[in-house]
Amino acid sequence: MITTKDLTKVYRTRDREVTALDGVDLHVRDGEVFGVVGQSGAGKSSLIRCVNLLERPTAGTVTVDGQELTALTGNSKRAGKELRRARGRIGMVFQHFNLLSSRTVLGNVELPLEILGHSGQERTRKARELLDLVGLAEKAGSYPAQLSGGQKQRVGIARALAGDPKVLLSDEATSALDPETTRSVLQLLRDLNRQLGLTVLLITHEMEVVKAVCDSAALMKGGRITESGTVPELLATPGSELARELFPVGGVPSAPGRTVVDVTFHGETTTEPVISKLSRTYNVDISILGAAMDTVAGKQVGRMRIELPGSFEDNVVPIGFLREQGLTVEVAAVATPAAGAASEAGSRASGAASPDEDEAARAEESAK
Structure with a gap:
């Protein structure tokens, strides 16, 4: 038109x-x-x-x-x-x-x-x-x-x-x-x-x-x-700035050796207990750092930032499980034992990706 x-x-x-x-x-x-x-x-x-x-x-x-x-x-x-x-x-x-x-x-x-x-x-x-x-x-x-x-x-x-x-x-x-x-x-x-x-x-x-x-x-x-x-x-687009603005969620790794993941729920996945399924299936402790849920174009949509223990490589299978459930998943941060959460938060605040993020991104791309 x-x-x-x-x-x-x-x-x-x-x-x-x-x-x-x-x-x-x-x-x-x-x-x-x-x-x-x-x-x-x-x-x-x-x-x-x-x-x-x-x-x-x-x-x-x-x-x-x-x-x-x-x-x-x-x-x-x-x-x-x-x-x-x-x-x-x-x-x-x-x-x-x-x-x-x-x-x-x-x-x-x-x-x-x-x-x-x-x-x-x-x-x-x-x-x-x-x-x-x-x-x-x-x-x-x-x-x-x-x-x-x-x-x-x-x-x-x-x-x-x-x-x-x-x-x-x-x-x-x-x-x-x-x-x-x-x-x-x-x-x-x-x-x-x-x-x-x-x-x-x-x-x-x-x-x-x-x-x-x-x-x-x-x-x-x-x-x-x-x-x-x-x-x-x-x-559903990883890295979408509009999606982040529509549903802002915050949070950085709470301790060294953690992986922070942004998960977007839409369609039928908004009513499914996906996070609890993940925890039970892989016996993993999950921390919820932030969440937002609303109705968009007449449909329920939500975003959640969760923290998983271990490096990205340790969480390839759980992240794959989330994607298999129809969720959009994006790695937001990785804290290594050496760097810790504080340095990770500082590098992200400056707008620059840390070497660990770059490595996680490459590993995530190969996992797809």
């Missing part, structure tokens, strides 16, 4: 250039909720504004619903008729609502319908239907100043749906809301995705948003997408 190829955006001033997007390739499938995650300055907002051509890309292509929007821009700074028509199939929800304070809730939702040329009776009927859809039918005569933040965002969503779009873009739509209101707005977006068959592209810096509603996700850094995929795929 949404595809960008080698998308580049460079902002130029008199004395310098800033590259906000650096060759971004993105593919959002029809009917899915796709989240783009990253810190401030990663290029997320530039990306979403280039998708609907509010920002003209410096290079690359944007295709939405089979139509290449970048081919419609022409040489004029103003959008032509074909581009405006194409944008009509793309709804946009903003972080700060952007409601007109002088208009009622109904009038704000009617505004895009006025621009599209609908008659007064038709746009009132349509606007009331949309307000009912987002749960604000009784607020039609109220003004934005009389609404809560969550209600204002629901009006913004209703307004974005006025043109019957196939795609809904959300630029940090929940970042100004409290946690409870955020959950209700995210649930509304998920419900609209299912009821209307909308494809939703979410820009966010909150991992909880990805957990709550996203089918797929991408991580942006420095204007580039560093990894992307469906959420289950990412969680």
Whole structure:
């Protein structure tokens, strides 16, 4: 539904250039909720504004619903008729609502319908239907100043749906809301995705948003997408930074001669007593250093960091057992009798892998 190829955006001033997007390739499938995650300055907002051509890309292509929007821009700074028509199939929800304070809730939702040329009776009927859809039918005569933040965002969503779009873009739509209101707005977006068959592209810096509603996700850094995929795929990928961010677990070896392993549970494995089976089968004492469990895309997913006695070579068979149960397993740390837990923790904090980690990684690769 949404595809960008080698998308580049460079902002130029008199004395310098800033590259906000650096060759971004993105593919959002029809009917899915796709989240783009990253810190401030990663290029997320530039990306979403280039998708609907509010920002003209410096290079690359944007295709939405089979139509290449970048081919419609022409040489004029103003959008032509074909581009405006194409944008009509793309709804946009903003972080700060952007409601007109002088208009009622109904009038704000009617505004895009006025621009599209609908008659007064038709746009009132349509606007009331949309307000009912987002749960604000009784607020039609109220003004934005009389609404809560969550209600204002629901009006913004209703307004974005006025043109019957196939795609809904959300630029940090929940970042100004409290946690409870955020959950209700995210649930509304998920419900609209299912009821209307909308494809939703979410820009966010909150991992909880990805957990709550996203089918797929991408991580942006420095204007580039560093990894992307469906959420289950990412969680099953050893070394995935997004998976670590979604389910952070901590802990270092408690003593020399220990191996720390990160285990990801998904699907049926979340309800199986796999760790206790491992302990009984191989008569091994297992310490749980950290764990996180949550519902992602409607399915239970969890990560656990466990500690096994002995070196990696001593634990090849138990680690193999965990993989045979359908779990994703990644060696997080190895503490040798000589180095001890303290040196291991220090080397990991500095971002450098110890020689023992490198050796464990090579042994693990050969064990696969």
